[in-house]
Amino acid sequence: MQRFLRSLRRIAGRQLASLSFIGLSIATLFFAASLTPSLLPRHFAVQGVLSGFSFAIGYALGVLGVWLWDYLGLPHPADRVQRISKRITAACVTVIIGWFLWQSTVWQNSVRGLMEMAPLETAYPWRVALIALATAAVLVLIARALRAGWLLLHRQAIRVVPRRVSYLLTTAAVGLILFLMVNKVFARLAVAAADAVFLQIDKVVDEGIEQPTDPDASGSSESLIPWDSIGWQGKNFIVTGPTRQQIEAFGAPGGDAGVKRPLRVYAGLRSTDTTDERARLALQELIRVGGFDRQVLVVATPTGTGWLDPGAVDTLEYLHGGDTAIVSMQYSYLPSWITLLVDPNRSIDAAHALFEEVYGHWRTLPKEGRPRLYLHGLSLGALGSESCADLFTLLEDPIQGGLWSGPPFASASWAQITKERNADSPVWLPRFRDGAVVRFTARENALDKFGNRWSPMRFVYLQHASDPMTWFAPELLYQDPTWLTGERGPDVSPSLRWYPVVTFLQTAFDMLRATGVPHGYGHNFAAASYIDCWLAVTEPTGWDEEDVTRLKLLLQERGDKDQATPPESD
Numbered sequence: 001m002q003r004f005l006r007s008l009r010r011i012a013g014r015q016l017a018s019l020s021f022i023g024l025s026i027a028t029l030f031f032a033a034s035l036t037p038s039l040l041p042r043h044f045a046v047q048g049v050l051s052g053f054s055f056a057i058g059y060a061l062g063v064l065g066v067w068l069w070d071y072l073g074l075p076h077p078a079d080r081v082q083r084i085s086k087r088i089t090a091a092c093v094t095v096i097i098g099w100f101l102w103q104s105t106v107w108q109n110s111v112r113g114l115m116e117m118a119p120l121e122t123a124y125p126w127r128v129a130l131i132a133l134a135t136a137a138v139l140v141l142i143a144r145a146l147r148a149g150w151l152l153l154h155r156q157a158i159r160v161v162p163r164r165v166s167y168l169l170t171t172a173a174v175g176l177i178l179f180l181m182v183n184k185v186f187a188r189l190a191v192a193a194a195d196a197v198f199l200q201i202d203k204v205v206d207e208g209i210e211q212p213t214d215p216d217a218s219g220s221s222e223s224l225i226p227w228d229s230i231g232w233q234g235k236n237f238i239v240t241g242p243t244r245q246q247i248e249a250f251g252a253p254g255g256d257a258g259v260k261r262p263l264r265v266y267a268g269l270r271s272t273d274t275t276d277e278r279a280r281l282a283l284q285e286l287i288r289v290g291g292f293d294r295q296v297l298v299v300a301t302p303t304g305t306g307w308l309d310p311g312a313v314d315t316l317e318y319l320h321g322g323d324t325a326i327v328s329m330q331y332s333y334l335p336s337w338i339t340l341l342v343d344p345n346r347s348i349d350a351a352h353a354l355f356e357e358v359y360g361h362w363r364t365l366p367k368e369g370r371p372r373l374y375l376h377g378l379s380l381g382a383l384g385s386e387s388c389a390d391l392f393t394l395l396e397d398p399i400q401g402g403l404w405s406g407p408p409f410a411s412a413s414w415a416q417i418t419k420e421r422n423a424d425s426p427v428w429l430p431r432f433r434d435g436a437v438v439r440f441t442a443r444e445n446a447l448d449k450f451g452n453r454w455s456p457m458r459f460v461y462l463q464h465a466s467d468p469m470t471w472f473a474p475e476l477l478y479q480d481p482t483w484l485t486g487e488r489g490p491d492v493s494p495s496l497r498w499y500p501v502v503t504f505l506q507t508a509f510d511m512l513r514a515t516g517v518p519h520g521y522g523h524n525f526a527a528a529s530y531i532d533c534w535l536a537v538t539e540p541t542g543w544d545e546e547d548v549t550r551l552k553l554l555l556q557e558r559g560d561k562d563q564a565t566p567p568e569s570d
Helices: 001-015 021-034 044-071 079-114 125-157 163-202 231-238 244-250 275-289 310-319 337-341 344-364 380-386 391-396 412-419 504-510 527-538 544-562
Strands: 262-268 298-302 324-329 374-377 401-405 437-442 460-463
Touching: 001 337, 021 044, 021 079, 021 504, 021 527, 044 125, 044 504, 079 125, 079 231, 125 163, 125 310, 163 231, 163 337, 231 262, 231 337, 231 380, 275 324, 275 344, 298 344, 298 380, 310 374, 310 412, 310 527, 310 544, 337 380, 344 380, 344 391, 374 380, 374 527, 380 401, 391 544, 401 527, 437 527, 460 527, 527 544
Parallel strands: 262 324, 298 324, 298 374, 374 401, 401 460, 437 460
Antiparallel strands: none
């Protein structure tokens, strides 16, 4: 045993001795930068892993720089100059690391304070450092193993081809093998494992959720959609909405005589085999329950896990006295951020399939007697839903509008409108042309900036300046984002700075827990914001300021009770 430990120490000693000084210097600067604030507060364990990745990438860039210097045959400083510069560099780096670790608690609290979260007594900087060291060590060892494989192939190739050709062929071979392993093996296994896990979660039935007994309810014994085929989030959506009695108890403007039981239709991923079949089934169920006889009809695209935000759907039903129908269907088990990376077209395909079925039937109805038709989607659902509002739909037989919250960075229409925003508006709260058709808003209602100049067709984007799902972009690797230039959003820390590569990593890690913050921040939207949006988009009658305030308070109390268990990264 002692001999084994001595051998292990010798191996570790050789590994440490072989580390590049320049690489370590760059790595520590990347580590320090990773401690600065980003869009969301971070747990020390997440911060440690993030800092470890930053350290490893910084080290790799430093080593690459040294290799390139030598490859170009550039001269090295004299030994004495190197010794002095190393001492000065080591001293400066030590001071920088110490100061950044000490400052990390202040930086985390600068984000938490903006989001009305209790301040931390400490961000546990030394725990962060230890986790980062372990993470970086694993990553560096993996990189060295790849380098050893490269050298082995190079030694074999150089026997039959010139040295420079061997460099090219060996690098291409290792790169191809790595690419195939990551994309075809590791990624496939990871997605399959995640799919299996979330499939089991999708079969969970929360306490108190039971099959509806009303034959007119979706999922009942008379329903065209079997109850057991509807997933976890779908069952919750069908059962947990406000009842007619609850809406009456609130006191709907215009009297209780017109209050109806809200209609909700949801087709689960296991309800049929294909997306098109699922969309047709949802339409048939919507017709069966009388959805086209309601005043307002919403085609809602859920998040990756199939979740529809109660803050969005409940508010609409209260605002219209239950005279509503909401139809949706599931297209994935996975959280939005995973689906977005693996197959973002899932939401687009599902949204189009359902909308085309509903819209196609809606167009056959007399214009005077059919419901007003709207689109809705949150997160990945917004990406899919916004694609349904194409030019032909808008011109041929226009729908009445839509509400999209938390549009992810891959949303094409959102990106185009944001790019073409009025020059005097910030990217995190754009103003588009005269605001007659499309408007943006945030936690604080900004929909009245254009006054009442609305067109008959109205679309609203609800987004937060602190939402990493919206503001992540590959360009963060090398480019200062527009959301950090000029005026910042009110929920973005003034201490946030852009650092190449590091800010990209920070925002990517923020996406993993984008909903783990209070309502009104990050990727977690408040019912009060949805109320403001639906009021503008659907114009319910009879509501005055006092009624709106009462509804906001009612749903805020309900939202506060659910705040301890936010949606699972939707």
